[in-house]
Amino acid sequence: MTVFRWADxxxxxxxxxxxxxxxxxxxxxxxxxxxAVWSCLIEPGDAxxxxxxxxxxxxxxxxxxxxxxxxxxxxxxxxxxPPDLRAALGRWRPRLQSEAIAFALDVARTCGARLITPxxxxxxxxLADLGPYAPVCLWVRGDCDVLGRLxxxxxxxxxxxxxxxxxxxAAELAADLAGRGVAxxxxxxxxxxxxxxxxxxxxxxxxxxxLAGGVDRPYPAGHADLLRRIAETGxxxxxxxxxxxxxxxxxxxxxxxxxxxxGATVVVEAGTxxxxxxxxxxxxxxxxxxxxxxxxxxxxSSAGCHRLLRExxxxxxxxxxxxxxxxxxxGDDPAVFSGAHTDDDTRVLDALSTRSARTVEQIAARxxxxxxxxxxxxxxxxxxxxxxxxxxxWRRAAAAAVx
Amino acid sequence: MTVFRWADxxxxxxxxxxxxxxxxxxxxxxxxxxxAVWSCLIEPGDAxxxxxxxxxxxxxxxxxxxxxxxxxxxxxxxxxxPPDLRAALGRWRPRLQSEAIAFALDVARTCGARLITPxxxxxxxxLADLGPYAPVCLWVRGDCDVLGRLxxxxxxxxxxxxxxxxxxxAAELAADLAGRGVAxxxxxxxxxxxxxxxxxxxxxxxxxxxLAGGVDRPYPAGHADLLRRIAETGxxxxxxxxxxxxxxxxxxxxxxxxxxxxGATVVVEAGTxxxxxxxxxxxxxxxxxxxxxxxxxxxxSSAGCHRLLRExxxxxxxxxxxxxxxxxxxGDDPAVFSGAHTDDDTRVLDALSTRSARTVEQIAARxxxxxxxxxxxxxxxxxxxxxxxxxxxWRRAAAAAVx
Numbered sequence: 001m002t003v004f005r006w007a008d009x010x011x012x013x014x015x016x017x018x019x020x021x022x023x024x025x026x027x028x029x030x031x032x033x034x035x036a037v038w039s040c041l042i043e044p045g046d047a048x049x050x051x052x053x054x055x056x057x058x059x060x061x062x063x064x065x066x067x068x069x070x071x072x073x074x075x076x077x078x079x080x081x082p083p084d085l086r087a088a089l090g091r092w093r094p095r096l097q098s099e100a101i102a103f104a105l106d107v108a109r110t111c112g113a114r115l116i117t118p119x120x121x122x123x124x125x126x127l128a129d130l131g132p133y134a135p136v137c138l139w140v141r142g143d144c145d146v147l148g149r150l151x152x153x154x155x156x157x158x159x160x161x162x163x164x165x166x167x168x169x170a171a172e173l174a175a176d177l178a179g180r181g182v183a184x185x186x187x188x189x190x191x192x193x194x195x196x197x198x199x200x201x202x203x204x205x206x207x208x209x210x211l212a213g214g215v216d217r218p219y220p221a222g223h224a225d226l227l228r229r230i231a232e233t234g235x236x237x238x239x240x241x242x243x244x245x246x247x248x249x250x251x252x253x254x255x256x257x258x259x260x261x262x263g264a265t266v267v268v269e270a271g272t273x274x275x276x277x278x279x280x281x282x283x284x285x286x287x288x289x290x291x292x293x294x295x296x297x298x299x300x301s302s303a304g305c306h307r308l309l310r311e312x313x314x315x316x317x318x319x320x321x322x323x324x325x326x327x328x329x330x331g332d333d334p335a336v337f338s339g340a341h342t343d344d345d346t347r348v349l350d351a352l353s354t355r356s357a358r359t360v361e362q363i364a365a366r367x368x369x370x371x372x373x374x375x376x377x378x379x380x381x382x383x384x385x386x387x388x389x390x391x392x393x394w395r396r397a398a399a400a401a402v403x
Numbered sequence: 404m405t406v407f408r409w410a411d412x413x414x415x416x417x418x419x420x421x422x423x424x425x426x427x428x429x430x431x432x433x434x435x436x437x438x439a440v441w442s443c444l445i446e447p448g449d450a451x452x453x454x455x456x457x458x459x460x461x462x463x464x465x466x467x468x469x470x471x472x473x474x475x476x477x478x479x480x481x482x483x484x485p486p487d488l489r490a491a492l493g494r495w496r497p498r499l500q501s502e503a504i505a506f507a508l509d510v511a512r513t514c515g516a517r518l519i520t521p522x523x524x525x526x527x528x529x530l531a532d533l534g535p536y537a538p539v540c541l542w543v544r545g546d547c548d549v550l551g552r553l554x555x556x557x558x559x560x561x562x563x564x565x566x567x568x569x570x571x572x573a574a575e576l577a578a579d580l581a582g583r584g585v586a587x588x589x590x591x592x593x594x595x596x597x598x599x600x601x602x603x604x605x606x607x608x609x610x611x612x613x614l615a616g617g618v619d620r621p622y623p624a625g626h627a628d629l630l631r632r633i634a635e636t637g638x639x640x641x642x643x644x645x646x647x648x649x650x651x652x653x654x655x656x657x658x659x660x661x662x663x664x665x666g667a668t669v670v671v672e673a674g675t676x677x678x679x680x681x682x683x684x685x686x687x688x689x690x691x692x693x694x695x696x697x698x699x700x701x702x703x704s705s706a707g708c709h710r711l712l713r714e715x716x717x718x719x720x721x722x723x724x725x726x727x728x729x730x731x732x733x734g735d736d737p738a739v740f741s742g743a744h745t746d747d748d749t750r751v752l753d754a755l756s757t758r759s760a761r762t763v764e765q766i767a768a769r770x771x772x773x774x775x776x777x778x779x780x781x782x783x784x785x786x787x788x789x790x791x792x793x794x795x796x797w798r799r800a801a802a803a804a805v806x
Contacts, residue, residue, distance in 0.1 A: 043750065043771035090773030094764060165699060247753035249770075294697030294709060296568060297721035306697060309712060309719035316712035316719070318700035347446065350650035361497060367652075368446035370493025 002098040006066040009033065013105050017115040019144065028119050034058035035117045035137040036241070040101045041092045042136070044239050044253035048088035050132030052078045058117075058136060065089060066096075104214075104241035111216035113242055114140045122148030129286050130260050135239035141215045142231035146183070146206055152327050153183035153208070155262025155283070157255075157276040158192025158269045163301050166192055166269030169293055171199035173266065176320030178205020182327065185210065185261045187254065188223050188230070192268045192276070197230055208261065211238040212254040213246030252278055259283040264326040266291040266317060270304030277304050284312060289326045291317035344369060348377045349386065349396060357393030405501040409469040412436065416508050420518040422547065431522050437461035438520045438540040439644070443504045444495040445539070447642050447656035451491035453535030455481045461520075461539060468492060469499075507617075507644035514619040516645055517543045525551030532689050533663050538642035544618045545634035549586070549609055555730050556586035556611070558665025558686070560658075560679040561595025561672045566704050569595055569672030572696055574602035576669065579723030581608020585730065588613065588664045590657065591626050591633070595671045595679070600633055611664065614641040615657040616649030655681055662686040667729040669694040669720060673707030680707050687715060692729045694720035747772060751780045752789065752799060760796030 002008075014033040015023045022028045035058040042049045052061040055078035078085075108115070116123060117137045124147050127134045140147070156174050158166060170192045174184045178200035186193040188209040200207035209230050211219060215238045218224035227236050239257060240250055255275060259265050259282035267290070270276045280290045292314040295302030308314035317323050351366035351374075352358065358366070364374045378394050381387035387394050405411075417436040418426045425431045438461040445452045455464040458481035511518070519526060520540045527550050530537045543550070559577050561569060573595045577587045581603035589596040591612040603610035612633050614622060618641045621627035630639050642660060643653055658678060662668050662685035670693070673679045683693045695717040698705030711717035720726050727733040754769035754777075755761065761769070767777045781797050784790035791800050 041771070046771070087773065087776075090775065091767070091771050094768035094774060095771060097768070100768075165701070169700060247750075249750045249753050252749075293700060294705070294712070294719070295699055297572060297696060297698075298568070302697070303721070306719050306721050309697070310721075310725070316697070316709050318706070318709050318713075322713070346655075347650075347652045350652050364494070365497035365500070365503075368444070368449070368494050368498060370490060371497060372493065373490075 004037070004066070004096045004098045004101055006063050008098055013102070014115060016109050017105070017113065019114070019116075019120060022117075022120060031057060031059050031119055032115055032117050032137070034062040036105065036115055037062055037101055038136045039139075039239060040104050040241050041095045044135065044250055045133045045256065046088070047132040048080060048084055049092075049136065050134060051080055052085075053136055054132060055079070065092065104243055107214065107216050107242035108139060111242060112141065113215050114144050116140050116144055116147060116237075120144075124148070124150050124261055126150065126153075126263075127257065127260050130256065133256065134260075135257060138237045138239055139215050139242060140235055140237045142235040143233065144235070146208065146233075146235045147237070149206065150183050150185070150208065150261055152181070152263050152329060153185050153261055154323060154327060155185045155258045155265040155279065156192070156196035156268060157186055157258060157265065157279045158267055159271055159274045159276065159301055159304070160189050160191040160193075161271065161301060162191035162195070162269045163295075163299060165295060165299070166293075166301055167195040170195040170268040173268070173293075173320050173323055174199040174207075175203040175205075177323060178203040178207065180320075180324065180329070181205070182324070182329070183208060183234075185258055187211075187258055187279075188219070188227060188236070190220060190222070194223060194226060196268075197226060201229055201233070207234040209234070209236045210254055210258050210261070211236060211246065212240070212250040214238055214240060214242040214244045216242040217245070219246050251275060255279040256282040259288060260286055262288065263328070264289040264291055264323065266293065266323055266326070267305055267308055267314070268293045269295060269299075269301040270308075271300055272303045272307060274304045277308065280308055280312065280314065290314040291323055291326050293317055344373065344377060345381065345386075348374055348381065352387060352394060352396035354396045354398055357390035357395045359393045363394065407440070407469070407499045407501045407504055409466050411501055416505070417518065419512050420508070420516065422517070422519075422523060425520075425523060433462050434460060434522055435518055435520050435540070437465040439508065439518055440465055440504055441539045442542070442642060443507050443644050444498045447538065447653055448536045448659065449491070450535040451483060451487055452495075452539065453537060454483055455488075456539055457535060458482070468495065507646055510617065510619050510645035511542060514645060515544065516618050517547050519543050519547055519550060519640075523547075527551070527553050527664055529553065529556075529666075530660065530663050533659060536659065537663075538660060541640045541642055542618050542645055543638055543640045545638040546636065547638065549611065549636075549638045550640070552609065553586050553588070553611065553664055554666070555584070555732060556588050556665050557726060557730060558588045558661045558668040558682065559595070559599035559671060560589055560661060560668065560682045561670055562674055562677045562679065562704055562707070563592050563594040563596075564674065564704065565594035565598070565672050566698075566702060568698060568702075569696075569704055570598040573598040573671040576671070576696075576723050576726055577602040577610075578606040578608075580726060581606040581610065583723075583727065583732070584608070585727070585732070586611060586637075588661055590614075590661055590682075591622070591630060591639070593623060593625065597626060597629060599671075600629060604632055604636070610637040612637070612639045613657055613661050613664070614639060614649065615643070615653040617641055617643060617645040617647045619645040620648070622649050654678060658682040659685040662689055662691060665691065666731070667692040667694055667726065669696065669726055669729070670708055670711055670717070671696045672698060672704040673711075674703055675706045675710060677707045680711065683711055683715065683717065693717040694726055694729050696720055747776065747780060748784065748789075751777055751784065755790060755797060755799035757799045757801055760793035760798045762796045766797060
């Protein structure tokens with residue numbers, strides 16, 4: 001094992017992974033290389049690294065921690081507590097291995113991955129909402145330009161152990177939204193995630209699969225073909241380098257990027273321990289709206305959704321229109337309950353018969369209203385066809401059914 | 404038709420309908436008689452009548468409107484606008500028929516009904532929340548004492564066109580709550596209402612059926628036997644006199660008494676035009692909590708429940724415990740999402756193998772943590788059995804599964 005030093009920086013190694021524009025700019029190339037190295041040192045969601053990189057840029061930040069600092073006060077600019085920084089150096093040090101870094105770049109080149117950083121115009125601005133917890137870069141397979149078109153986007157997630165009902169609803173929502181130009185972001189898992197990706201593809205829409213491990217490793221293996229198809233028109237992305245395994249920690253952190261990329265997160269089905277509830281939790285932290293699709297209360301696969309509705313103020317969503325509303329794409333049209341339509345007309349109608357005519361006095365007694373008032377109402381109802389005069393009395397027109 | 408006058412007052416006619424205590428008290432008898440007459444003059448929810456009766460008592464109020472006033476300023480005490488009062492007199496006048504009033508009392512005696520008024524100790528205090536819209540009396544079949552034991556009570560309502568799912572859930576909730584001593588109030592309709600009543604009876608609990616028409620008229624006719632069984636141990640009640648037909652207006656107003664009697668209203672299944680949404684609306688007006696049972700979004704029978712969740716801030720309820728919570732009978736126990744349990748232990752566990760031992764340095768590199776920190780975590784994990792030391796390294800205990 002060779003300890004990686006600033007002098008080992010080999011920016012040329014990153015060039016094949018960059019967009020032509022980034023590769024043509026020596027400064028961006030160095031910064032991209034440093035970002036790639038950073039992603040090999042940290043676990044996702046390392047806020048000390050995030051703060052340091054935000055303050056200094058990835059290249060200067062890396063040089064600082066490698067002891068190659070030309071300006072010893074540079075680290076102070078990140079406003080980090082010295083103990084936090086010491087602890088962080090302690091956890092980064094075991095990974096300062098030249099071989100491991102070179103290996104990650106090798107695997108990326110071999111599998112045709114690209115490296116996208118905040119310097120790239122297509123970098124999704126939504127990730128900035130993660131603050132110091134944002135990824136330092138994304139390793140990407142597919143059409144990188146898609147990353148620049150994720151507004152609007154919706155995260156559709158849910159249980160691996162989904163039911164036919166859940167997969168059906170996930171597919172309906174994803175297809176409808178993708179057809180309206182909303183990108184569908186999910187995690188490529190079995191069940192709800194897969195149904196959402198597949199339906200978005202089938203609708204000719206854009207879909208993004210965020211992986212917890214390296215993009216060279218299709219996960220789950222049974223979705224290798226689905227991931228290949230996603231990469232043909234959309235994007236398969238990860239913040240951990242190629243070659244890295246998905247771990248529980250990385251799944252949970254991956255969920256925060258799904259929540260951040262979606263303008264809203266919709267949980268279609270989830271058991272009470274489903275990882276999709278973690279995604280919803282990240283969405284809540286980010287202030288993104290959460291939608292939950294209800295289901296039978298007898299179905300354990302909907303229990304997590306019901307819990308989101310009960311305890312986490314998720315919005316009940318039952319169709320794509322309601323998700324669009326959650327994304328701010330549609331106006332709300334709050335109609336009144338038709339059952340609540342209770343007025344004097346109702347009382348007069350109640351008092352009419354379709355079979356026999358009744359006098360105004362009889363009608364007034366039946367409905368408990370004054371004779372003058374009943375006369376006036378009957379006149380209006382005659383105009384709109386709900387009542388008919390007959391001899392000295394009135395009867396209800398056949399079409400005016402009792403509700 | 405004979406116009407009813409104060410001189411026609413025949414308090415003796417009401418005696419057979421009263422409790423022994425009320426019948427033994429001449430003043431209560433006159434007041435009960437007047438309340439019965441009032442219920443023959445007004446439609447449910449007549450706030451002018453309610454205000455007048457609240458200010459003067461039913462007997463004095465009745466004498467006032469019948470022109471038999473001894474104190475002409477008495478009506479002023481009700482603080483009613485003169486135009487409101489004039490309009491009310493206009494709508495009450497067509498019903499001032501001696502025969503109609505005598506008929507209502509006759510029918511009540513024949514069918515064995517009782518008259519319960521706010522003077523009776525069993526009068527449900529919850530109705531007072533309706534203010535001037537409260538019933539002036541209740542016509543009751545069954546065990547009147549049950550009315551004094553409606554705290555706690557829950558209104559369980561829903562669609563007539565219920566599905567097997569909805570009826571199953573209504574029955575489960577009603578049986579469980581009735582078994583805990585919660586009275587189940589509903590409207591005796593087909594579908595959800597019937598399932599709730601039946602299950603409450605089967606559980607040996609208390610149930611109350613509020614009818615829109617007179618208690619002498621089983622409605623719907625197909626529930627005549629159910630209503631008879633309810634009256635054996637519980638109560639069948641109406642605010643309209645015996646002999647009166649249920650009308651649309653009376654259904655809608657009946658719903659307000661169901662909402663008022665329930666400490667919370669739970670809608671189990673409802674189409675978007677279900678009358679149970681009207682009951683929920685009354686509950687909201689009264690500040691009573693509303694629960695809605697979710698169902699498949701593909702089921703029209705749950706669409707009204709989902710609308711309550713989306714637009715009316717109803718609480719999602721999936722079991723009797725959650726309804727009990729709505730009634731304030733159970734403490735909330737907000738557990739954390741188990742999926743959100745992400746800490747350094749998770750990262751260390753991720754880095755361990757069950758098959759081969761790894762050195763602390765290897766583990767530190769894998770999980771991106773400092774060697775000292777990993778050593779400390781491993782020590783704790785050895786104590787609780789999640790990790791095992793093996794040779795110079797560590798491995799994961801087989802029982803510590805990845806979540």
